Amino acid sequence: MNVHIVYAHHEPTSFTSAMKNLAVQVLSSQGHIVSVSDLWGQGFSATAQKWDFITTSGGHFNYMLEQKHAAKLDLAFSPDIIAEIQKVKESELVLLVSPIWWFSVPAILKGWFDRVLAMGVAWDSGKIYEKGSFRGKQAMLIMAAGGPAEYYQENGRHKATPVQILHPINHGTLAFCGFDVHEPYVALNVLGAGNDGRAQMLKDLQYRLENLTKSPNWLVKY
């Protein structure tokens, strides 16, 4: 398989970086071709701008409709967006490796959703969910969070499980574009877990990654 990893952390010694390195290692050793977009490392721009398009339609500026316009003009996007679109198009599996900040991804990865998963490219009018443009591809979130595990329950302090917290991404973003979405791997309480705890988390993630293509465990099917 072609596997593309979108990695969002600024610190090479972080636990998120360790999860990304493990994913590269496990999937490469299985013979997959693995590429990585290091969003912080490559200075990926998070903010949707008019100059994301080579030309604009000339009407009232609506970012989504300009995406559709650019897609029709043989991908008339800025080069950084085209590069990311091509990587996703060439992939059969996309892994998003990131911390959880404010019950979501850091802005730099949210900006990757906003700018790369463009109307006319990843989805279109009438082409969402089971008709999304990326149907047949797989995606999976691999994330690290702070805070004790007992907070992440419907009757806990966060009033939601990790899967509920990630619904806007797993369902509203990835499944919306047609991806088959794997159950996310979420490491909780990473700061508090200690070295032994973090080592065990990486072992658990390794097991998930080693068996990802053998026995896919979808979160959702649409």
Add this chain to the structure above:
Amino acid sequence: MNVHIVYAHHEPTSFTSAMKNLAVQVLSSQGHIVSVSDLWGQGFSATAQKWDFITTSGGHFNYMLEQKHAAKLDLAFSPDIIAEIQKVKESELVLLVSPIWWFSVPAILKGWFDRVLAMGVAWDSGKIYEKGSFRGKQAMLIMAAGGPAEYYQENGRHKATPVQILHPINHGTLAFCGFDVHEPYVALNVLGAGNDGRAQMLKDLQYRLENLTKSPNWLVKY
């Protein structure tokens, strides 16, 4: 009251801009003091970076812990972050006016959460939810979304109501920092609603805004 509006849209002729202008007009006419952060207009940086801090603690770089370090050093953040922190501190009500992109806010506003709602400023160890640093302040989301209203139901295509979709922001971000959170105003199907539909949405929003301080209608109390 001091009211601060955080506004996230690039287009002055957008419906989101119209909602922001209406909020300024209604609340100003009631005698409140209203300020606006126009995130696109002021070129607000979405991405958390090491140079967000005047000095760093020197240890392993963890953005959250560096926030706590900077907060202790009398707000040793970059000037753009300090300016936003001051506006929130001086406010009794914060309105976030934004489109819904990918079941969330655009990256530029997510970056405002990441960078401004800093550990040591908006919350701290043991100071979350009812003990969050911004307790006593109010907050409210005012948002515009595409897609028909029937999608936004638990048994609809999005498998979630607007309030469920916004849980990561209303609960996991705003209530987490101690804000009392108003029921959000969400205009659905804005593109498809037509001029009459959009005019009615602005009337509905005007009613919400005019009665906001008279009969507060909290979404959640913690």
